Amino acid sequence: MAEAAPPTGIRIGLSAVVIGLRLGEAVVLTTRAEDGSAALPFGPFDPVRDRTFELALRAFVTAQTGFRPGYVEQLYTFGDLGRASPRATPGPERLREVSVGYLALTADAADTAAIVRPGGEARWQPVLDFFPWEDHRQGRPPALGPLDSALDTWVEADPRRRARVDALFAPGADQRWSDSRVLERYELLYEAGLVRITTAKR
Secondary structure, three states: OOOOOOEEEEEEEEEEEEEEEEEEEEEEEEEEEOOOOOEEEEEEOOOOOOOHHHHHHHHHHHHHOOOOOOEEEEEEEEEEOOOOOOOOOOOOOOOEEEEEEEEEEEEEEHHHHOOOOOOOOHHHHHHHHHHHHHOOOOOOEEEEEEEHHHHOOOHHHHHHHHHHHHHOOOOOOOOOOHHHHHHHHHHHHHOOOOOOOOEEOO
């Protein structure tokens, strides 16, 4: 069987994680994906039309949600070979997907209803709704039960993964959960195929 042809170009997508506080709880600005699920605002970068990444990001966040971002900072870039944007525009060309994530912080969520714009799809939703395994305010969260089982299955395929899983998810009573390793846990869950990244269609 012939090998797949290598990518012939690059497509850049920009995602926005807009975080605010409401009643002491972190909330994130979401819109809707095509399947109806909550999604981060997302848009492609057009090198001909868009002068900078940041200006393009600000424009599509406002267009998709009605919210005008204040402070923004480039946070993360994903460009792994074989990684495809869930909102890539189909076409005959084979393009390498590069996704650039931005963090935006705001105080406006404290004084804003859950619905950002009447009749729109944008919402302020609690961050821990999307990361229930991180919510240890009432002890070890129930969401870790199914994850522990799924991770055990993942480890069975390669026992060398066990030490990493144990260090991050502390399944034993004598192991300590580290609040500072949120990103590492999410990266492991993504690698194990237990979470997915959803972005809104522009």
